[in-house]
Amino acid sequence: MTAQTNQSWAASRLPCLASLCACLNARTMAPGGSYFAAFPFLIAVLAAFLSLSGIVLAVFYNPWHAFASVQFINRDVNQGWLIRTYHATGTTLIFALAYLHLFRSILIRAYRAPAEFSWLMSVKLLLVLLLTGWLGFVLTGGAAGHLSLVNAANAALSLGGLPGAVGLWFLGGPAGQGTLARLEVFHALLGISLLLVVWAYFASRKAAAQVEPAKAVAFYPYYLAQYFAALAVLAFIFVLLGFYAPGVSGVAANHIPAGGLALPLGAGVPWYLAPAAGLLGVFPTAKLAVAAAIVAVVLLYALPWLDRSGPDGAKGKVYCFFTWVLALDVLGLGLAAAGVLPFSPVLAVLFTGWFFFHFLVLTPVVTAMEAK
Amino acid sequence: MRRVFALTAILTILGIANAHAEDTLSPLHFQSQGPLGTIDKAAAQRGYEVYKSVCAGCHSLGKVHYRDLEALGLTPAQAAGEALAAGGTLNSPIKGAAPLNMGGAIPPDLSSIAAQRPGGPNYIYNYLTGFGPAPAGVTLLPGHNYNAAFPGGQTAMPDVLHDGAVTYQDGVQPTKAQEAADVAEFLAWAADPNLDARHQIGFRAIIFFAFLTIIAVASKRKVWRTQA
Numbered sequence: 001m002t003a004q005t006n007q008s009w010a011a012s013r014l015p016c017l018a019s020l021c022a023c024l025n026a027r028t029m030a031p032g033g034s035y036f037a038a039f040p041f042l043i044a045v046l047a048a049f050l051s052l053s054g055i056v057l058a059v060f061y062n063p064w065h066a067f068a069s070v071q072f073i074n075r076d077v078n079q080g081w082l083i084r085t086y087h088a089t090g091t092t093l094i095f096a097l098a099y100l101h102l103f104r105s106i107l108i109r110a111y112r113a114p115a116e117f118s119w120l121m122s123v124k125l126l127l128v129l130l131l132t133g134w135l136g137f138v139l140t141g142g143a144a145g146h147l148s149l150v151n152a153a154n155a156a157l158s159l160g161g162l163p164g165a166v167g168l169w170f171l172g173g174p175a176g177q178g179t180l181a182r183l184e185v186f187h188a189l190l191g192i193s194l195l196l197v198v199w200a201y202f203a204s205r206k207a208a209a210q211v212e213p214a215k216a217v218a219f220y221p222y223y224l225a226q227y228f229a230a231l232a233v234l235a236f237i238f239v240l241l242g243f244y245a246p247g248v249s250g251v252a253a254n255h256i257p258a259g260g261l262a263l264p265l266g267a268g269v270p271w272y273l274a275p276a277a278g279l280l281g282v283f284p285t286a287k288l289a290v291a292a293a294i295v296a297v298v299l300l301y302a303l304p305w306l307d308r309s310g311p312d313g314a315k316g317k318v319y320c321f322f323t324w325v326l327a328l329d330v331l332g333l334g335l336a337a338a339g340v341l342p343f344s345p346v347l348a349v350l351f352t353g354w355f356f357f358h359f360l361v362l363t364p365v366v367t368a369m370e371a372k
Numbered sequence: 373m374r375r376v377f378a379l380t381a382i383l384t385i386l387g388i389a390n391a392h393a394e395d396t397l398s399p400l401h402f403q404s405q406g407p408l409g410t411i412d413k414a415a416a417q418r419g420y421e422v423y424k425s426v427c428a429g430c431h432s433l434g435k436v437h438y439r440d441l442e443a444l445g446l447t448p449a450q451a452a453g454e455a456l457a458a459g460g461t462l463n464s465p466i467k468g469a470a471p472l473n474m475g476g477a478i479p480p481d482l483s484s485i486a487a488q489r490p491g492g493p494n495y496i497y498n499y500l501t502g503f504g505p506a507p508a509g510v511t512l513l514p515g516h517n518y519n520a521a522f523p524g525g526q527t528a529m530p531d532v533l534h535d536g537a538v539t540y541q542d543g544v545q546p547t548k549a550q551e552a553a554d555v556a557e558f559l560a561w562a563a564d565p566n567l568d569a570r571h572q573i574g575f576r577a578i579i580f581f582a583f584l585t586i587i588a589v590a591s592k593r594k595v596w597r598t599q600a
Contacts, residue, residue: 031599071435071483074566081566082573217599225595229588236581243574244407255487255563 027216029223030209038230039101044198045231046094051192053087058188063180066141067257089242091133092249095272098126107323113311115208116304121201123300128190128197133272135187139180142254148269149175155286163290268338275330278337282352299359306363309371316370322362329354397549402493404560410568411561413445418540419558420444422551425538427482428468435483436562438462443565475515477528486563493556495521500552503531
């Protein structure tokens with residue numbers, strides 16, 4: 001009876017509320033955490049925000065007349081342009097945060113034991129984001145998105161074997177009228193599944209955290225206050241981009257309706273897909289590109305085991321330097337894919353080579369040398 | 373206080389004197405461009421006149437409705453009049469004449485042309501004023517015209533604007549450059565009709581989140597101070 005009276009009215013009737021409160025008040029977190037450690041939290045907030053704005057868009061979206069329905073949302077639905085701006089700007093920011101989070105995780109070696117699983121979830125987060133973002137780009141029904149879809153469908157047709165079968169099942173055959181209807185479903189499912197990936201990331205990060213019990217603090221109010229400050233900064237950047245640079249998350253050629261035989265000048269992919277497009281684009285056949293994508297993903301997943309410094313290895317300056325070089329390399333891949341750099345095709349090959357070189361050779365060798 | 377009032381009065385008078393004398397052609401600039409840009413409604417209304425009398429001969433504006441013209445400052449009765457003259461209602465899309473086949477090239481719909489072309493209204497202005505005789509060494513395809521601004525230099529569209537192609541009701545001289553600039557501003561509005569609202573909401577939101585950020589950071593510091 002006494003235990004009952006200690007609990008609030010709601011918690012005694014719905015016990016999981018009590019465990020949530022206990023979770024928020026438990027002293028399990030290390031004090032003095034960096035603002036950058038709030039990135040996964042911000043990603044979770046943005047994923048929820050994108051799901052909500054996506055539901056509103058899905059109500060008005062018509063995959064059979066994709067471009068016309070997007071124009072309808074922009075021009076004729078009450079505040080439809082605002083919701084669409086939210087969805088596009090949220091996309092840009094969630095990708096920016098995911099790239100920065102992965103970069104920081106490599107830089108501070110957040111992937112090392114016992115936190116391997118939170119690294120695996122971080123990589124999975126980026127992969128699911130890339131697929132969801134590409135689907136969203138295709139769903140706009142613009143000329144650039146349609147060109148990308150036709151290329152993907154043709155690649156799937158030419159693959160054969162298991163990868164071809166998976167590709168054909170996913171896209172439903174050559175890019176046609178019904179393709180966007182099924183891709184809309186996958187876009188929504190993958191987008192909502194992002195929340196599950198982030199949840200798994202938080203659970204594994206919590207399990208891996210090593211905190212001195214004497215110094216530990218609770219989420220409430222310490223990290224709630226910090227995350228709220230991080231969220232306010234994010235919201236500030238969000239409105240700056242969304243209201244004054246709404247074109248940042250799209251490509252100009254996507255304002256042209258898909259179809260017809262004309263291929264618009266400057267058709268490309270949005271910035272957040274550009275590094276992946278640059279990496280896949282250097283391979284002459286679809287089979288090689290798929291193989292390279294699989295190798296790249298496996299290498300990213302394998303990073304905790306490619307790092308040979310052991311659990312107590314010191315943080316080396318050379319490894320830090322090469323991590324910054326890797327960031328520039330990925331940036332360069334994106335710029336080369338956009339054709340901004342001179343000699344873009346040559347540079348894309350060089351940057352792709354460096355990406356594999358970094359993980360296959362540099363990471364094991366440099367970490368092993370620095371651990372001595 | 374008196375000094376402030378005098379300054380305000382002088383600025384107001386200067387502003388009134390300046391109101392109709394603004395020259396957007398030298399150098400060329402569009403009020404809709406830039407982070408704080410708003411649609412120049414007077415220019416866009418003149419641009420609609422140019423579209424109606426010249427462009428609509430071949431190009432449709434199918435995503436814009438006659439009711440949308442009220443956003444440019446037309447009264448509902450005026451917009452309804454425009455619709456009636458074209459044989460439609462306020463809810464009809466603005467359709468031009470049936471697309472002509474210009475030797476295989478179909479005139480594109482102009483609803484989003486300012487968003488589709490890199491440079492937006494600047495490109496439209498350069499294109500409409502870019503016609504001229506082909507330079508030596510350029511052989512034109514049959515039925516094509518030389519245009520310095522068009523990628524490839526050759527377009528099936530003829531040079532349609534000239535001095536006095538329309539009559540402006542507000543007294544502005546309808547020179548070829550003025551017509552091109554006005555229709556470019558009109559098409560910038562057609563491609564992004566929410567530009568004014570976007571910039572207004574954005575300005576308020578930025579002020580709000582700037583203050584929220586300051587308060588949130590201050591509250592974070594206060595909370596953490598008790599922990600130390």
